[in-house]
Amino acid sequence: MVELLSYGFMRNALMAGVLVSLACGIIGTLVVLKRMVFISGGVAHTAYGGVGMAFYFGVNPVLGAVVFSLLASFLMGYVQRQTRQRQDTLIGVMWAIGMAIGIIFADLTPGYKADLMSYLFGSILAVTNADLWLMLVIDLLVIGLVIAFYKELQASAFDETFSRVRNLPVDFLYLVLITMIGLVVVMMMRVVGLIMIIALLTVPAAIGSLFLKDMKHIMGLSTVLSLVFTSGGLLISYFFNLTSGATIILFAGGAYLAALVLHRFCRRCPNA
Amino acid sequence: MHSANNHITAGKQTGDIKFMPQTFQKSSNSTLIEIENLHAGYNGEAVLQDINFTIQEGDFIGLIGPNGGGKTTLLKIILGLLTPKKGRISVMGKLPQDGRQHIGYVPQFADFDSDFPISVRDVVRMGRLSGKRLFKRLNTEDDAIVEERLDWVDMRDHMDRSLKELSGGQRQRVYIARALATDPKILMLDEPTNSVDYESRTKIYDLLHTINEQGITILMVSHDLNVISSYVKTIGCLNRQMHYHSEKEITAEMFNAAYDCPVELIAHGLPHRVLAEHKEAR
Ligand SMILES: Nc1ncnc2c1ncn2[C@@H]1O[C@H](COP(=O)(O)OP(=O)(O)OP(=O)(O)O)[C@@H](O)[C@H]1O
Ligand SMILES: [Mg+2]
Numbered sequence: 019m020v021e022l023l024s025y026g027f028m029r030n031a032l033m034a035g036v037l038v039s040l041a042c043g044i045i046g047t048l049v050v051l052k053r054m055v056f057i058s059g060g061v062a063h064t065a066y067g068g069v070g071m072a073f074y075f076g077v078n079p080v081l082g083a084v085v086f087s088l089l090a091s092f093l094m095g096y097v098q099r100q101t102r103q104r105q106d107t108l109i110g111v112m113w114a115i116g117m118a119i120g121i122i123f124a125d126l127t128p129g130y131k132a133d134l135m136s137y138l139f140g141s142i143l144a145v146t147n148a149d150l151w152l153m154l155v156i157d158l159l160v161i162g163l164v165i166a167f168y169k170e171l172q173a174s175a176f177d178e179t180f181s182r183v184r185n186l187p188v189d190f191l192y193l194v195l196i197t198m199i200g201l202v203v204v205m206m207m208r209v210v211g212l213i214m215i216i217a218l219l220t221v222p223a224a225i226g227s228l229f230l231k232d233m234k235h236i237m238g239l240s241t242v243l244s245l246v247f248t249s250g251g252l253l254i255s256y257f258f259n260l261t262s263g264a265t266i267i268l269f270a271g272g273a274y275l276a277a278l279v280l281h282r283f284c285r286r287c288p289n290a
Numbered sequence: 291m292h293s294a295n296n297h298i299t300a301g302k303q304t305g306d307i308k309f310m311p312q313t314f315q316k317s318s319n320s321t322l323i324e325i326e327n328l329h330a331g332y333n334g335e336a337v338l339q340d341i342n343f344t345i346q347e348g349d350f351i352g353l354i355g356p357n358g359g360g361k362t363t364l365l366k367i368i369l370g371l372l373t374p375k376k377g378r379i380s381v382m383g384k385l386p387q388d389g390r391q392h393i394g395y396v397p398q399f400a401d402f403d404s405d406f407p408i409s410v411r412d413v414v415r416m417g418r419l420s421g422k423r424l425f426k427r428l429n430t431e432d433d434a435i436v437e438e439r440l441d442w443v444d445m446r447d448h449m450d451r452s453l454k455e456l457s458g459g460q461r462q463r464v465y466i467a468r469a470l471a472t473d474p475k476i477l478m479l480d481e482p483t484n485s486v487d488y489e490s491r492t493k494i495y496d497l498l499h500t501i502n503e504q505g506i507t508i509l510m511v512s513h514d515l516n517v518i519s520s521y522v523k524t525i526g527c528l529n530r531q532m533h534y535h536s537e538k539e540i541t542a543e544m545f546n547a548a549y550d551c552p553v554e555l556i557a558h559g560l561p562h563r564v565l566a567e568h569k570e571a572r
Contacts, residue, residue: 185421
């Protein structure tokens with residue numbers, strides 16, 4: 019166990035788990051409470067378009083993912099703000115187009131492409147020091163913004179109309195949130211891969227909101243839970259030689275099912 | 291303007307509602323909301339037609355009308371949540387977006403997530419937030435106001451409970467407390483007693499009556515005619531068009547003019563009231 023930590027890649031992986039869990043617990047809670055799960059899934063998958071294009075043009079895939087994921091966030095956020103119907107259709111279509119762009123550009127790119135897979139399925143063991151720095155910057159941004167606007171975020175997540183009447187910057191906060199979702203997607207891409215981000219983003223907050231009654235507390239518990247899932251999943255995958263991203267997700271999924279069962283039989287839990 | 295010395299002491303209040311008055315000028319009769327030739331609707335569907343309507347300081351207006359008549363739409367226009375197609379509207383002499391901070395709003399039913407994990411206290415604290423106080427934390431004065439407003443609606447004991455554990459009527463009272471926590475000049479309530487039991491209903495109306503006597507102007511949508519007729523000062527009837535007279539008299543003629551407004555009004559207690567009974571002639 020201890021000798022595991024002597025491997026640099028293992029240290030980086032566990033560190034990445036900690037950094038990702040912070041942002042994931044906080045933003046995941048807002049995503050779940052604001053019912054933005056679908057849009058977050060859309061952003062994550064669209065980001066693959068950026069990864070594919072970056073490969074083709076020979077630039078850093080993380081950069082491609084950042085650009086695409088932010089573009090997708092703004093576009094989907096805009097679509098969701100239009101109260102006309104069919105927003106889920108539009109988001110679903112963008113989701114697929116983003117993926118298709120990534121796949122086509124990967125086809126066009128000559129040579130070895132195994133690396134592309136790591137963006138889809140995650141490769142927490144390949145996290146570099148540069149990745150960790152990027153994660154740290156995103157964490158600081160997320161934590162800073164959420165602390166600065168906590169009560170306004172809570173108010174507009176709960177009742178947007180009333181917040182608007184109070185002249186809170188509802189649209190600005192939405193823009194901030196959607197930008198943060200875009201950034202968190204990029205940082206989680208390394209850990210569980212674009213395809214499975216949506217599970218790690220939402221499961222901890224979903225468990226939290228089964229048992230807790232306050233947004234702050236749910237954010238805290240979600241952070242702890244995602245840390246448990248990432249590091250626990252990582253160790254299991256190491257010992258049984260499994261894909262780390264998928265193991266993390268299965269661990270989280272199993273915990274969610276267990277939590278649902280537990281909640282059913284817990285009479286003193288809220289909403290039981 | 292007089293400097294107000296008509297403080298009302300707590301002992302004089304109706305029932306057991308404790309209202310701590312602020313200073314206010316009862317005699318000034320200024321226009322708070324002014325609507326002229328206003329047309330509005332959604333995506334081409336005309337809902338409000340040629341509305342002319344003013345609200346004066348101190349008014350207590352009951353707004354009635356059939357489902358789909360446009361009552362909620364009118365409130366949204368006043369709150370600047372919907373832009374009119376034609377016409378003029380001013381709130382406190384300003385654009386709705388600039389004047390709405392003085393309006394305490396109680397929405398019709400929670401069209402928002404009632405499953406949201408938030409405590410009763412935090413809901414009412416929302417009333418203390420504003421665009422002008424973005425980076426400031428709420429202080430002990432805010433907390434005192436929050437507790438007091440919860441006390442007015444008899445929900446102080448539930449302060450630390452989660453909103454989703456409350457009944458529909460209890461929630462409604464929390465939303466009223468939230469609107470009152472904004473220290474509004476105008477209170478706008480959209481069917482505030484929808485799912486409130488009879489006893490609490492009377493308490494809420496008593497509270498509104500007291501608040502109105504302190505000089506806070508009230509516009510209230512309600513279908514609860516028998517009750518509102520004994521509390522409000524004037525009644526407006528909205529069915530795409532507005533039928534409203536600011537005289538403190540409600541005449542049978544007025545209801546006839548408002549042909550489609552099904553009204554059966556029983557007025558009691560108030561001296562200026564004309565008893566009007568009107569069966570729908572359809
Ligand atoms: N968001 C919306 N989009 C499109 N049409 C709307 C919207 N909201 C209301 N309407 C339409 O506008 C009309 C007036 O609705 P409004 O909600 O103002 O009625 P109301 O008088 O408040 O009715 P109720 O007594 O049922 O609350 C209705 O015909 C309704 O279908
Ligand atoms: Mg309505």
